[in-house]
Amino acid sequence: MKECATARQLGLVNCHDCRLLVETPQHAHGRCPRCGARLHQRKPNSLARTWALVCAAIIFIIPANLLPMTITTTLGAKQADTILSGVVYFMQSGSWEIAMVIFIASVFVPFAKLSILITLLLSVQFRSAWRPKDRTTLYRLTELVGRWSMVDIYVVTILVALVKLGAVAAIEAGPAAVYFAAVVVVTMFAAESFDPRLIWDAIEEDV
C-alpha cells in the first residue's frame, strides 16, 4: 500500500466512533461490526447542515450583541449591560484582564469561528486547492476553541445566584444571554457537522 491512498479509494469506511476500517457496506445503513455505530463514508449532508447552522448562528448573534446581557439593580437604579458595554466598563475601571477575557471569549471567538466556518464552506464548494493542511488545522482550531465562548454565560449564572442583596443590589440575566447561548450551541453543532475530509476530496478528484 502506498502512502497516498485514502480509505475511500480502497473501498473502506473509517468508523466515526471506533476508527475501525470496514469494507464499504452495500446497503446505505450499514453498522460498524465492532462498535455498532452507523457507518458513513463522509458525514451525511455535511455542507447543507453546516450552512444551515451557520446561518442560524448569524441570526442569533445580532440580538446577542445588541440586547442586554445583565440587568443590575443598585438601590433602585437599573442598569442594563450588553456584552460590549461590559467590556468597556472593565477597561475603564482598570480590570483590563477581565475585559480581555470577556472580549476574546464573547466577541472575538464567536465571530472568528463563524468566519472560519464560512471560509471553509466556500473553499469546499468552490473546490479550492488552497493550502489544505492549513485549512484542516483551522477546522481543528474551531472545534477546540468554540466551547470557551460559554464563559460569559457561566459568569452570568454565578452573578445571578450570588448578588441577591435584597433592596441593595441584584443582578438579573438579560435576554441576550439566551441568544448568546444559542450562538455557542449552534456553532458547536455546525463545527461538528462539517467534514474536513471534503477539503481533501476536492483536491484528489481534480487531480
Place this chain on the structure above:
Amino acid sequence: MASNVTTSNQRRPSVVACPDCDLLNRFPEDYRSTLLCARCGAVLYRRRPNSIDRSLALALAALFLFLLSNSFPFLAMKSGGFVQETTLLTGIRELWKQGLQGLSLLVLLTCVVAPLAQMLGLLYILAPLKWGRRPAVGAARVFRLVQEIAPWGMMEVFMMGVLVALVKLGHMATIVPGVSVYSFGALIFVMAAAFSCLDPHLLWDRLDLRR
C-alpha cells in the same frame, strides 16, 4: 480489513485512516510514541501505557471531587450584614426561577450532567476490564456515548467563569472562595488526565461486539 498486531501489553491496528483527511497511515516498524497523519498532521495514535488502571483510578478520583464540588459553596459574598453563598446548583436554580429555563438546562447539562455521565461511563466500562471480566452489558454503546458527549462537558470553562466573577465582584463586596473552588480546580485536571490516559484503540479492541 485491518489486521490487529499485538505489541507487549497493548493492541493496535497496523493501518489507520486519518479522521480528518481519510489518508491511510501505516504504523512504522520501530514505532514508539505518537503517530501523526503524514498528510494533515492530525494525531492518529499516542502511546498510553497502563491505560486501564490509570484511567480507572483517575475517574474514581474525579467522581469524589465532583461530589465534593457539588456539596460545598463556590463563592460567598459579604456585604454589610449580608452573607450570600452559592453552589453550582443554586445558580442553575436561580436562572430557572427567573424564567430562563433553557439557559438553566444548558448550564445543568454542560457542568453537571455531561461530566457526571462521562465519569460514570468510564467507571462502567473500565471496572469489568480491570478485574478481568467480560465487558459490561452495552459497554460499547456507553463508550460511544462517552465519546460523543465529550465536547459538551465544559467544567474548565465554568471554572474560568468563576474566576471572572470573583474579580468582577471584588469591587463591590468581599468575596470568599469556598471549598468547591479548590475541589473543582483539581477536578478539571483529574478529568483531563483520566481522558488523556485512555487508549481508545485498546478499549475498542476489548469491547469488540463481534466477540
